[in-house]
Amino acid sequence: MxxxxxxxxxxxxxxxxxxxxxxxxxxxxxxTHLPVAPAAWSAFLRTLKR
Known part of the structure; x- marks a missing residue:
């Protein structure tokens, strides 16, 4: 990874x-890490770009 x-x-x-x-x-x-689904990550990035 x-x-x-x-x-x-x-x-x-x-x-x-x-x-x-x-x-x-x-x-x-x-x-350790916090799992994040690809769709959730994409939504997060879209929100930041707004």
Whole structure:
């Protein structure tokens, strides 16, 4: 699994990372993650763009 974090926090360890098809996790606790369905993630991104 490839986890990605925002380019705004590239030099920080205190960030949220996104794993495609898996969910989100805290970079300080990478063992656990919060599952997020692809449809829910897409809806979240659409809301942010508005």
């Amino acid at each position: 490839i986890w990605r974090k925002s380019s705004y926090s590239i030099n920080s360890n205190d960030c949220v990372e996104i794993g495609r098809g898996v969910g989100i996790r805290d970079s300080k606790a990478p063992v």
